Amino acid sequence: MALSLAAIVAQNRYLRDASQLQSLSFAVHIPLVCFGIALPALIAYFEWRFLRTGEELYRTIARRWTRIMAALFAIGVITGTILSFEMGMLWPTFMSTFGSVFGLGFSIEGFSFFLEAIFIGIYVYGWNRLSQRLHFLCVLPIVFAGFTGSLMVIAVNAWMQHPSGFRLRGGHAVDVHPLAALFGNSFLWNELIHMYVAGFMVTGFVLAAPYAIQRLRGRWGRYERTAFTLPFTVAAVASPLQVLIGDWVARDVATEQPIKLAALEGLAKTTRGAPEHILGWYHNGKISFGIGIPHLLSLLAFHSWNHTVQGLDSVPPVDRPPINITRLSFQTMVGIGTLMALVAVVYLFLLWRRRTLPSERPFYGAAALLGPLSVVALIAGWVTTEVGRQPWVVYKVMTTTQAVTTAGSVPVSYGVLVAAYLLVGAASIWILRRLALMDLPPLSSDASIVARAGEAAA
C-alpha cells in the first residue's frame, strides 16, 4: 500500500493513541465475554438441579446469578458496540481493504449476539411467567450463542494472526474466499478452545471468589457452599487442561509465527537447541536476571532436543514486536496459569482423598485471590497475542501504521472514552455489590423493576 511520507508521519502520531484506545476497549470488554461464555451454562446447571430436585436453594442461586448475567450482558452490549465503532473509527484502511474478507465473521457474531439478547430478555423476565421447563429451555440458546459468538470473533482474530483466503493486488483484496479465510484456518481451533476454556476459568474463579471471602468471614451455610463449589470446581477442572491446551497453542505459534515465539522467549539469535528463560528482562539481545534452562525451548516448541528456533535477528528490527511487553505478559499468563493449575490439582486431590470440601483457611484465601488473578491472566494472554503480532495488524500483510486513521480527533476520542470506561467500571462494581447485598424480590413480582421492591423497602 503506497502511502505518502506526510501521511505516514500523521498516522504515526495517532497510532499510539489509537492502539492504546483499542487495547483499553478490548481489555474492558473481554472479561465480560468470559461471563457471556460460561455464566449461562452455570445458571443452566442450577436451574436443571432445581427442576430435578425441587429444592428452592438451587433456584435462588440461579435467580441471583441471572441478575448478574443480565447486568453484565447490558454492559457487554455497550462495550461491544463501542468496539465495533472503533473498528472503523480507528482502523479505516484495515476495514476498507479487508472488510470483505473477514466481515462475515462479525455479521454472524452479530446474529448470535442478537439471539443472546432475545433469550436473555425472555429468561430474565420469564422466571415463573413461563412454565418451568420452557424457562429452562430458554437458557440453552444463550449458552449456544455464547459459543458461536466467541467462535466468530476468534475466527476473525485467528485470520488476522494467520491470514489466508485472498490475494492483494494494488492495495485491494481480490480473489476473496471469506469462508476459507475464516474457518479453513488452522489457527482458529486452538485459539478458540484456549479462549473458550479461559472463559470458564475466569468466570468460575471470579464467581467463586466472593463466596470464598464469605467462608473466611465465617459465613458458610449451604447456600454459600453450593454457590462456591460449582464455579470453583468448573474452573479447577479447566485449569490443568488449559496447560495442555496452552502447549498446543504455543506449538502452533512456533511454526506459524516464529517471530512472536522469539519475542515471547526473548530469543535474539536463531539458535539450535534453544534454551528457555524464566523471569528476567530482555536487554541488548539477551535476557538479564533470568533463569535459563538449556534446550527446553526446542523441546517444548518442536519436541526435539536440538531443533533450530528462529530468533529475532531473522527479521529487521522494524518487523519485531515490543519484546519486553510481549514477554512479560506471556510470563504473567503462564505464571498465573501454573498457579491456578497447582491450586486446582491440590483441590481435586483433597476431594478425592477426603470426599469433603477442604477445611483449611489458606485454601479459601487462595481461592479468593484466584478471582482477580484470573482476569489478570486473561488480559495478559490477549496482550501477548496482540502485541506479539505487532507491527502487523494482518500478519505479514498490513501494518498497524497503514491501517490507522488519519483523523485528528483520535486524542479526543481517547480522552472521552477513557473517562467513560472509568465511569462504567465504577458503575459495574457498584451494581455487582448492590446486587449482592439486595434481597431477591418475591417471585410473583420478579419482573418488576427491582427498584420498586427497593423503594418499598427503603
Added chain:
Amino acid sequence: MHLYEIPIICVLVGLTLYVVLGGADFGAGLWQLESVVIPGRTEAARQRAEENREHAHHSMGPVWEANHVWLIFVLTVTWTAYPRAFGAIASTLELPLLIAGVGIVFRGAAYALRAGSASARESALIDTVFSLSSVLTPFALGTIIGAIVLGRVPVGNAAGSITGSWTGLFSILLGALVVVLCAYMAAVYLAADAARAGEGELASRFRTRALVAALLAGALAIALLPVLHSDAHRFYHRLVSGPGLVGVVLSAAGGIGTLALVVVRRFGAARASAAVAVAGLIVGFALAQNPVFLPGLSLASAAAPTETIVPLLFAILAGIVVLFPSLGFLFALHLGGRFDLAEQDRSGAVQPPAAAAGVGAMIASSRQGLAARGAIAGLLGGLGFLNAADAPWAHIVGVVSLAVCALCAIAAVAPAELAARERD
C-alpha cells in the same frame, strides 16, 4: 436487481427496525427527561411524573437489549458488504460516532444500574443520565445520515472534514428530526402499552405527547426541504420529484395516518403506521441517493466481491430463520402482557422425586467412580493426541478427549451433592 444491492436492502430494513424498535426505546428515555426538566410543583404532579417514568422503563425492559442489537447488524453487514464505504464513513465521521457511542455507553450503563438502585433519589439520578444519553445517540446518528446524504464523506481514510462534515444546518436539523421521531414512536408505543394494561389516564397522557411530537416532526420535515434544496440539489430533486418521491408519499401518508389513529385512540394500528412512516422516509432517502453511495463511489464499486456477498446473504438468511421466530416469541410474550406485574405465578412448585435415599446414594457413588475413571481416560487421551502428537486429526481427538475429561471430572466431583453433604 444486482447481487450487490441485496445487502444494502438488508441494511435499510435493519435500519428501519432499529429506528422503529430502538427508536422507541430512545424516545422512552426522552420522555423520562420531561420529569427532570419540568419538575412537578405539586405532590400529584410529581406522582404523575414518577408514574410516567416507571411506565416508560417497565415497557422497555424486556426488549431493550434485543432492540439495540439492530445497530450491530447494520454495522457488521455494512462493513462486510461495502467495506470501502464503511472505512470512509467511520473515519471521517469519527466525532458523531463518538457522541453516539458515549450515548450508548451511558444509556446502557444506566439501564444496567437501575436494577440496583435502592432509593427514589438514586433511580432519579440514573434516569436523568439515561434520558440525556437517549437524546445524544439518535441525534448523532441523524447527523451521520445527513453528512452522507449531503455528500460530505469522500472516499478514503478520514478524507473529509472532521468537524465540518456533519455540523451543517441540514445535519443538525436531521439529527433533531430523528430525536423527535424517536419521541413520537415512544409516545405511541407507551400509550398503546398503557391502554393494553387498562391504565386509561396514563394512555391519555402519552397520547397528548404523541400528538405534540407528531406536529413537531412534521414541522421539522418541512423545514428540512428548503435547506436540502440549497445544500444538496441533486438529492433534493431525486427526493421530491424523482425516484425518492414514492418514499416521501408513503412517509407522509403513514405520518398523517398515524396522527389520525392516535386521535381516535387506535394505538395498536398507530404503531404500525408509524413504522410505515419511518420506513417511507428511509426508502425515500435511499432511492434518492441511489446509485451513489459516497461521492465518486457507486454502490456497485463499493460492494465486496460476489464471493463475500453470497455467504453473507446465506448467513443473513440463516439468521432470519433462527432469529425471527425467537424475536416473535419475545415480542409475543412482551406485548401479550406475560411479563406484566400482576401476572399470576404460572410455575407452581415442583414435586421432588421421592428417591430411596440409600439406593440413590449407592448409585450416585458408583456413578462418581465411573466418572472419575472417564476423566482420567480423557486426560490421558488429551495428553497423547493433543500434546504428544502433531497431526491435525490427532488434535481433534485430543480436544474431544479433554472435553470428555472436563465433563467427567465435574460429574465425579458432583459439586451440588458435595456442598449439600457438608455440615453447617
